Amino acid sequence: MLDDLDRRILRHMQSDPEQSIPDLAERLGLTPSRLSRRLEKLREGGILLGSRAMIDWRALGYTVEVSLRVTLDKTNPRAFDEFIAQARDIPEVLEIQTFLGQVDVRLSVIARDMGHYQQIYRSAILTLPHIADIEALMHVARIKSNESLPL
Template sequence: MLDDLDRRILRHMQSDPDQSLPDLADRIGLTASRLSRRLDKLRASGILRGQRAVIDWRALGFEVEVSLRVTLDKTQTRAFDEFLAAARDIPEVIEIQTFLGRVDVRLSVIARDMAHYQVIYRSRILTLPHIADIETLMHVARIKSDERLPI
């Protein structure tokens, strides 16, 4: 599993993901080649899944976020598969989660404004297959959004 050096590497990467490989190696006290081998090992083991660009969708003009809690008609054997496949094709759906319980799926939907959301809701969301019930939650504020792990 992870040793202390791996944990230290991951902590530094989480605290400053934009730092260069040589800078990270200097901070940790490794050569760049040794750090590179460690990172390759972490990627090969599936612990480090790569780096990504995090884009602030609000900066691109999307001002509305809505959570939709969807209950599916589970009398249909392919309800989950068909619903999820269709929901993935909606560009404004930025997150899909599935649950056990009364609610089956939660969709996070973004829109430029409420008029745009209404178009998305009527023309794309309501046409998704096998919906038995939808509850809409209007997003007001994100209090904590942190992907850093306590390593």
């Protein structure tokens, strides 16, 4: 389990992920070597998964985001596996989520504009296997998107 120091480390890393180990250690009142050992322990425990670049896809010209709620034909026992394997190969699919209930899968798809989305939808999405039903939800605004945890 996390102790108070682990939580403080993670809070600081969430608030400023680009800070250096020496700067973070100074803010926390630790030596860099002690902080490094703690970080390694958090990585080994599977809590700290690493760092990544956050890229604003809108700044790269993608202006359309659509959520597709997909119901699969579950008469085929491999429907989920085959659908997901092929959906992963579509570069514009940013996220794939599976659910229990009427909707089986949600795809988050980005496109440069509506014409580009229509092309992706027709040539890639509709060719995915085992689709029984599909519903498109056009994103209008993202009200909250926060990956920081309340530590």
